[in-house]
Amino acid sequence: MKPSAWQGICLVFRKELTAGLRFRAAWAAMLMFALTTLACASMALQGGSLEPRMQAALLWIILFFASMAGADRVFADESTAGTLLTLRVYGASQAVLLGKLCYTFFLLLVLAAFTVPLFLVFLDVTVKEPLVLLGAVLLGTGGIAAAGTLIAALTTDASTHSGLFSVLMLPVILPVFLPAISLTASSFGADGAGSPYLGAMALYDAILAVGASVLFDSLWYED
Amino acid sequence: MRDSYLWGLAALLTAGVIYAVFFIVPEAMGLGPLVRIAFFHIPVAWVAVIAFFVAAFYGARYLRSPSPRADALSACSARLGLVFTVLATASGSIFSKLTWGAYWNWDPRQTTIFVLLLIYGAYLTLRSAIQDEARRARVSAIYSLFSVLTVPFLVFIIPRLYFSLHPTPVVNARGSVDMDAVMLYTLIAALIDATLIYITLLRRSVRAHREGF
Numbered sequence: 001m002k003p004s005a006w007q008g009i010c011l012v013f014r015k016e017l018t019a020g021l022r023f024r025a026a027w028a029a030m031l032m033f034a035l036t037t038l039a040c041a042s043m044a045l046q047g048g049s050l051e052p053r054m055q056a057a058l059l060w061i062i063l064f065f066a067s068m069a070g071a072d073r074v075f076a077d078e079s080t081a082g083t084l085l086t087l088r089v090y091g092a093s094q095a096v097l098l099g100k101l102c103y104t105f106f107l108l109l110v111l112a113a114f115t116v117p118l119f120l121v122f123l124d125v126t127v128k129e130p131l132v133l134l135g136a137v138l139l140g141t142g143g144i145a146a147a148g149t150l151i152a153a154l155t156t157d158a159s160t161h162s163g164l165f166s167v168l169m170l171p172v173i174l175p176v177f178l179p180a181i182s183l184t185a186s187s188f189g190a191d192g193a194g195s196p197y198l199g200a201m202a203l204y205d206a207i208l209a210v211g212a213s214v215l216f217d218s219l220w221y222e223d
Numbered sequence: 224m225r226d227s228y229l230w231g232l233a234a235l236l237t238a239g240v241i242y243a244v245f246f247i248v249p250e251a252m253g254l255g256p257l258v259r260i261a262f263f264h265i266p267v268a269w270v271a272v273i274a275f276f277v278a279a280f281y282g283a284r285y286l287r288s289p290s291p292r293a294d295a296l297s298a299c300s301a302r303l304g305l306v307f308t309v310l311a312t313a314s315g316s317i318f319s320k321l322t323w324g325a326y327w328n329w330d331p332r333q334t335t336i337f338v339l340l341l342i343y344g345a346y347l348t349l350r351s352a353i354q355d356e357a358r359r360a361r362v363s364a365i366y367s368l369f370s371v372l373t374v375p376f377l378v379f380i381i382p383r384l385y386f387s388l389h390p391t392p393v394v395n396a397r398g399s400v401d402m403d404a405v406m407l408y409t410l411i412a413a414l415i416d417a418t419l420i421y422i423t424l425l426r427r428s429v430r431a432h433r434e435g436f
Contacts, residue, residue, distance in 0.1 A: 150369060154362045158352035167348050171341035172369060175376035204376060211372045215365045218286045222361060 008092055012099020013106075016074070020107070026077070030070030030107070034115045037062050042122035049124070056184035059119050060140065060177060065166070066111055067141070071104050071148040072165035075156045084156070093220035097213060101149040108141035125188055132198075133187035136180045139201040143176030143208055144169075150212035153219055175204045229423040236416040243409040251406070260318045262409060266417030268311035271339060274304030274421065278346070279371045282364035291433065294360035297367060298350060299428040303421060305343040312336050335377045342370045 003011060020026060041058055050058070078084040087096060116137060120127065127133055151168045158164050170177075179197040186192055244262045251258035281297035284290075315333065316326040327333060349366055353359040402410070 147369075150365075154349070154366055155352075157355070157358055157362075158349065159354065160352050164348060164352050168345045168366065171338050171345055172373060174338055174341075175373055200376075204372075207372055207375075211369055215369055219361065219365055222358075 003095075005092070005095060008095025009099045009102065012091065012096055013102045016100060016103035017106070019077070020103070026070040026073045027107070027110075030066050030111055031114055033069040034062055034066035034111060035118070037066065038115065038118055038122055045123065047124075052188035052190035053181070053185040055123060055125050055188050056181045056190075058123075059116070059184060060181050062119070063108075063112060063115060063140070064144070064170075064173070064177065066115065067108050067144050067148065068166045068169065070107055070111065071144065072152050072155065074100050074104055074149060074152045076152065079156050088220065093217050094213060096220065097149060097153075097216045100152075101145055101209070101212070104149050104152075105142060105145035108145055109138075112137045112141055127187055128189045129187040132183055135198050136183035136187065136201075139198065139205055140176055140180035143180075143201065143205045144173055146205055146208035146212055147172045147176075150216060150219075153216065172208070176201055176208075226423060226426060229419065229426070233416060233419045233423055236412060236419065240409065240413045240416050243405075243412065248406055248409050249403060251403075254322065257318065257321050258406075260314055260321075262413045264311060264314040264318060265410060266413045267307045267314065268336065269414055270417045270421045271304055271307040271311050271336070273418065274300045274307060275339060275342070276371075277425075278304060279367045282367040285360055285364040286368075289357070289360065291360075292429070294364070295429045295432040296425070297360075297364060299425055299432055301343055301346050301367065302428065303424055305340070305347060307417075307421070308336060308340045308343055312340060338373060338377060342373070346370070 041062070075084065078087060116133075119125065147169060148165075151165060151172070155164050155168065179201050182192060183197050183201075240262065244259050248259070248262070250256055278297045278300040281293045281300065285293040285297060312333075315336065319328070319330070319333070320326045346363060346366055350359055350363050353362055
C-alpha cells in the first residue's frame with residue numbers, strides 16, 4: 001500500500017533521525033564546531049562585554065556556520081552511501097524534501113538548544129525578552145532549514161561541497177539572518193526590532209519553504 | 224539585427240551620452256559636478272538588475288524545456304551581471320566617499336547591490352563546481368530562480384531595517400519624477416545605451432559559449 005504524503009514525510013524524517021543517531025558524525029561535527037567557536041570568542045573577549053547588537057551578531061554567526069557543518073550532509077550522505085537512487089525510485093519528491101526539511105529543522109533546534117544557553121553563560125548575556133529570543137531562534141533556524149535542504153540537494157554532485165554550501169546559502173538566507181540579529185539584539189536589551197520583524201521572518205520562511213517545494217520537483221525528476 | 228549595427232548604435236549613443244554628461248547637463252544642487260557619476264552608476268546598476276532577471280527567466284525556460292541555448296543565455300547573463308554589479312558597486316562607493324565621506328556604510332542600496340554580487344558569485348561558483356553539463360544547467364537554473372525569492376526582501380524589508388543616506392530614486396515614493404528635464408533625458412539615453420551594450424555583449428558571449436570558448 002502506498003503511504004499518504006504525511007506518512008511519507010514521517011517515514012523520511014524517521015529514517016533521517018535513525019541514520020543520524022546511528023552515525024552521529026553530522027551531529028558531533030555541528031555541536032563541536034559551535035562549542036569550539038563559542039569558546040574561542042569567549043576566550044578572546046577575556047570577560048569583556050559587548051554591545052547587544054554585537055552579541056546578537058556573534059551568536060548568529062556561530063549558529064549559521066555551525067549549521068553549515070551539519071545541514072549540508074542531508075543529501076550528500078545518501079549519495080556517498082549509494083542510497084540516493086533508491087530514495088529517488090521509491091520516495092515521492094515532496095515527502096523526501098519535507099521529511100529532510102523537518103529533520104534539518106530538528107537538527108538546528110538541537111544546535112540552538114545547545115549553543116544559546118552556553119552563549120549566555122560564556123558571554124555573560126542577560127536576556128530581557130526571552131519570548132522574542134525564542135521567536136527569533138525558531139524562525140531563524142526554520143529559514144536556514146528551508147533554504148538549506150534545497151541547497152544541500154543542489155550541491156550533492158558538486159566537486160567542492162562544503163565551502164560551496166555556505167557560499168550558496170548566505171545570499172538566500174540574509175533575509176532571515178539580518179532580522180534574526182536585530183530581534184536577538186532587541187531581546188538582549190537593544191532598542192528597535194519588534195513583532196513586525198517576526199512577521200516578516202515568518203513570511204520569508206514560508207516563501208523559502210514553498211519555493212524549495214516548487215523547485216525541488218525539477219531537481220528530483222530529472223529528464 | 225546584426226551585431227555590427229548594434230555595436231555602431233551603442234558607440235554613437237555612448238559618444239552622445241558622454242558629450243551630454245560633460246557639456247550639457249547642469250550641476251545638481253548639493254552635489255555639484257559629482258552628479259556626473261550618477262549617469263554611469265545608475266545605468267550599470269540598472270543592467271546589473273536586468274541581467275539577474277534575465278538569468279532567472281532563462282533558468283525557468285530551461286526547466287520548462289531544456290535547451291543549451293537557454294542555459295547559455297542564463298549563464299552569460301549572470302557573467303555579464305557580475306561585471307555590471309562590480310562596476311555599480313565601485314562607482315557607488317566612489318560617489319559615497321565623495322559625498323558621505325566613506326566608501327562603504329551598509330546603506331540599504333549598498334546592501335542590496337552587495338547581496339546581488341553574492342548571488343552572482345554563488346551562481347558562477349556553483350556552475351564551476353559541477354562537471355556534467357545537463358546537471359550543471361538544471362542545478363544552476365534552480366538556484367537562479369531560488370535566489371529571486373530575495374527580491375521582495377531587498378526591495379521592501381531592507382530599506383526599513385537600515386537608515387539611508389542614498390539620494391531619492393529617480394521615480395520617488397509619490398510615483399513622480401523630481402529631476403531637471405535635461406538630466407532626465409540624458410539619464411534615459413544612458414539607460415538605453417547601457418541596455419544596448421548589455422544586449423550586444425550577451426549575444427556575443429552566448430555565441431562564444433555555444434562555440435565552446
